[in-house]
Amino acid sequence: MRVPRCHLDHPLAVGQEVALDERTHRHLVQVLRLRTGAPLVLFNGDGAEYTATLIQAERRASAARIEARIPRDTRPILPVTLVQGIAKGDRMDYSLQKATELGVSRIQPVITRRTVGGDDQRRLDKRMAHWRGVIISACEQCGRNDIPELLPPLPLTHYRRGPGAEALGLVLDPRATHGLTGISDPPAAVTLLIGPEGGLEENEIGQAVHEGMTPIRLGPRILRTETAGVAALAVIQALWGDLGR
Numbered sequence: 001m002r003v004p005r006c007h008l009d010h011p012l013a014v015g016q017e018v019a020l021d022e023r024t025h026r027h028l029v030q031v032l033r034l035r036t037g038a039p040l041v042l043f044n045g046d047g048a049e050y051t052a053t054l055i056q057a058e059r060r061a062s063a064a065r066i067e068a069r070i071p072r073d074t075r076p077i078l079p080v081t082l083v084q085g086i087a088k089g090d091r092m093d094y095s096l097q098k099a100t101e102l103g104v105s106r107i108q109p110v111i112t113r114r115t116v117g118g119d120d121q122r123r124l125d126k127r128m129a130h131w132r133g134v135i136i137s138a139c140e141q142c143g144r145n146d147i148p149e150l151l152p153p154l155p156l157t158h159y160r161r162g163p164g165a166e167a168l169g170l171v172l173d174p175r176a177t178h179g180l181t182g183i184s185d186p187p188a189a190v191t192l193l194i195g196p197e198g199g200l201e202e203n204e205i206g207q208a209v210h211e212g213m214t215p216i217r218l219g220p221r222i223l224r225t226e227t228a229g230v231a232a233l234a235v236i237q238a239l240w241g242d243l244g245r
Contacts, residue, residue: 003039004140005041006043007024008024008042008044012066013069014067015066020062028054036056039052043145049072051067052065053067076105076242077242080104080189082099082106082233083191083192084225085114088116091226093134100138100142101142102230102234106149107135114198135148156200168183168187168191169191169208169212172215173217218232
């Protein structure tokens with residue numbers, strides 16, 4: 001059986017006995033039905049993973065003992081910031097999950113003209129907590145020991161790449177005349193802007209161009225927001241990143 005990988009949001013050290021949080025406890029003990037003595041792999045985003053043994057597996061509580069620290073750098077070689085127009089429900093979850101698996105370093109959710117519910121701050125706060133869980137679960141599944149940074153949502157009109165802007169900014173636009181293979185020089189880093197359902201409006205693409213982004217398209221077909229992100233990130237990582245290495 002595959003050894004479960006679990007994220008714990010606090011410092012870890014060899015020899016330490018750690019109580020497992022409710023989410024991890026529920027998954028290991030109530031879903032997987034592990035018992036004492038089961039091997040685990042823990043990580044907290046510090047660039048390593050920790051082999052551990054389950055030493056307590058009771059109905060309401062569980063704990064593990066850390067046996068060893070194994071440095072394993074899973075950080076992507078190409079820093080990619082995904083600026084994702086907030087989509088509905090499962091579509092946003094899918095976009096964040098696959099972006100994590102494909103090696104983005106940072107995720108900036110943005111509220112666009114076609115975002116639904118972007119003016120409800122309480123709802124956005126709840127979705128932020130949920131999105132972080134989606135990202136962590138994706139890291140557990142795909143073997144990442146680093147956690148992509150999830151930034152608070154903000155209106156696209158307020159988004160600025162800033163003085164430390166990445167070398168290459170891209171915005172998906174089905175009306176663009178060039179694709180990713182038309183970019184000749186390998187970038188040091190990438191910022192990718194993707195619209196929500198219905199895409200970005202023309203003035204929003206214009207703002208992105210004003211911010212120094214280059215419009216690109218992904219072939220002759222218009223892709224859904226969750227498909228566009230996966231396709232674009234896969235091509236970016238294949239061209240300039242670590243996909244296939």
